[in-house]
Amino acid sequence: MEKKKIKKVFVEGAISPEFVGESIAKHSTKKDIGAHSIFLGQVRNDVIDGKEVKAIDYTSYLEMAVEKFEEIREDTFGKFDLTCMHIYHSHGCVNTGEISLFVFTSSKHRSLAIEACTYIVNRIKSEVPVWGKEIFEDDSFQWKINN
Amino acid sequence: MEKKKIKKVFVEGAISPEFVGESIAKHSTKKDIGAHSIFLGQVRNDVIDGKEVKAIDYTSYLEMAVEKFEEIREDTFGKFDLTCMHIYHSHGCVNTGEISLFVFTSSKHRSLAIEACTYIVNRIKSEVPVWGKEIFEDDSFQWKINN
Amino acid sequence: MEINILTFGQITDITGKTSFIYSDINNTDSLIKELTKAFPELTSIKYSVAVNQQLVHVNTVLNDKDIVALLPPFSGG
Amino acid sequence: MEINILTFGQITDITGKTSFIYSDINNTDSLIKELTKAFPELTSIKYSVAVNQQLVHVNTVLNDKDIVALLPPFSGG
Numbered sequence: 112m113e114k115k116k117i118k119k120v121f122v123e124g125a126i127s128p129e130f131v132g133e134s135i136a137k138h139s140t141k142k143d144i145g146a147h148s149i150f151l152g153q154v155r156n157d158v159i160d161g162k163e164v165k166a167i168d169y170t171s172y173l174e175m176a177v178e179k180f181e182e183i184r185e186d187t188f189g190k191f192d193l194t195c196m197h198i199y200h201s202h203g204c205v206n207t208g209e210i211s212l213f214v215f216t217s218s219k220h221r222s223l224a225i226e227a228c229t230y231i232v233n234r235i236k237s238e239v240p241v242w243g244k245e246i247f248e249d250d251s252f253q254w255k256i257n258n
Numbered sequence: 259m260e261k262k263k264i265k266k267v268f269v270e271g272a273i274s275p276e277f278v279g280e281s282i283a284k285h286s287t288k289k290d291i292g293a294h295s296i297f298l299g300q301v302r303n304d305v306i307d308g309k310e311v312k313a314i315d316y317t318s319y320l321e322m323a324v325e326k327f328e329e330i331r332e333d334t335f336g337k338f339d340l341t342c343m344h345i346y347h348s349h350g351c352v353n354t355g356e357i358s359l360f361v362f363t364s365s366k367h368r369s370l371a372i373e374a375c376t377y378i379v380n381r382i383k384s385e386v387p388v389w390g391k392e393i394f395e396d397d398s399f400q401w402k403i404n405n
Numbered sequence: 406m407e408i409n410i411l412t413f414g415q416i417t418d419i420t421g422k423t424s425f426i427y428s429d430i431n432n433t434d435s436l437i438k439e440l441t442k443a444f445p446e447l448t449s450i451k452y453s454v455a456v457n458q459q460l461v462h463v464n465t466v467l468n469d470k471d472i473v474a475l476l477p478p479f480s481g482g
Numbered sequence: 483m484e485i486n487i488l489t490f491g492q493i494t495d496i497t498g499k500t501s502f503i504y505s506d507i508n509n510t511d512s513l514i515k516e517l518t519k520a521f522p523e524l525t526s527i528k529y530s531v532a533v534n535q536q537l538v539h540v541n542t543v544l545n546d547k548d549i550v551a552l553l554p555p556f557s558g559g
Contacts, residue, residue, distance in 0.1 A: 152559045169558065170490065170491070171490075171558070172488065172490055172532075172535075172551055172553065174535060175532060175535040175551065178535055200558060200559070211559070212558070212559045232559065235558055235559055236556070236558060236559045237556065238556070239556060239558050240490065240532075240551075240553050240556055240558075241556060241557070241558030241559075242490055242491035242492075242554065242556065242557050242558070243557045243558065244491070254491055254492045254554065254557065255557035256555065256557060257555070257556065257557045257558070257559065
């Protein structure tokens with residue numbers, strides 16, 4: 112059995128805006144693309160019981176998460192006629208104002224790119240075993256809840 | 259009567275990926291943002307009757323377009339609880355593989371940012387008086403049709 | 406009385422100029438009739454009409470210095 | 483027979499360790515019962531169970547070397 116090439120999704124710490132810019136730039140050679148849709152998750156400084164979140168520390172069930180990301184990739188390519196798809200998720204500590212999720216879809220026409228991007232983000236939020244620990248200024252914490 | 263500050267939407271030529279990266283970076287100080295949604299329109303090398311598009315030359319009815327963009331901005335802020343909204347559209351020549359439209363919405367939660375971004379893109383495509391002239395390799399042309 | 410006409414996109418390809426002036430035209434229907442007489446090819450193309458940057462969908466009275474724009478289907482983005 | 487237990491997020495806060503081993507447990511229901519006995523706080527929290535990285539929603543037979551993960555609600559992104 113051939114071993115599938117697994118795309119690397121997790122990055123250590125925050126995803127930099129420059130990295131997003133560079134990812135976009137790489138697509139200028141793919142001249143059949145007409146539309147890119149990008150989603151970025153940014154860490155919010157929520158205030159809970161008077162304490163402000165200063166960072167989120169992400170952990171995962173790595174083996175299962177990698178498999179889940181791969182399943183989402185395959186399902187998305189099956190459902191939408193995309194030229195490209197890229198998913199990056201932070202692992203470890205990401206400060207407020209920094210980016211922890213980067214989903215990037217490209218296709219000939221806009222509706223496919225947009226729908227696919229939204230589909231991926233929703234599946235990541237509900238199906239991938241990743242946990243965010245919200246760290247407050249005083250170093251106390253609470254576990255993040257996705258809605 | 260107070261004169262409204264009109265945001266500059268049109269940029270001469272292509273929108274660079276670095277500019278997109280820099281725009282994202284500027285939002286790291288807005289710590290109540292949880293989600294960014296970005297749409298990028300890229301010029302496709304469509305082949306029509308055996309001839310390949312090499313660029314699109316954008317012209318507009320500038321005064322009306324500026325007013326329309328402003329109306330779309332206001333309607334979008336009215337409909338969606340957004341933190342930020344940015345719209346950039348190319349004027350003049352944009353080569354295949356380059357970016358001609360950049361729509362960027364940010365909000366606390368993802369669904370608002372995503373819906374607002376899609377709403378803006380759809381309204382731009384159908385309501386803003388901009389025309390794309392598809393230039394072929396042999397310098398002949400045809401007028402682009404939005405679907 | 407002067408009405409300023411602006412053309413864009415493939416309309417300009419037909420009229421050969423981006424702006425010109427018509428006199429003694431009182432409403433958009435009359436204007437379109439005159440334009441179609443001058444440029445018969447206009448009948449072969451779909452376009453909208455804006456008076457002072459507002460799209461008009463019915464016959465509209467024109468006043469001195471009004472700006473009438475002939476807008477082929479938009480294709481921005 | 484050995485079953486490997488993995489814990490994550492707030493479950494680890496309760497169990498105090500990220501992995502441990504149980505012997506002579508034949509199915510997930512029995513395992514949950516044993517775990518709840520050892521860590522009563524588990525009853526206060528919602529979690530899913532994965533056997534060898536697959537979520538299971540009904541009582542599932544366990545075999546030697548199976549990996550059972552206790553997964554609190556996901557909060558990635």
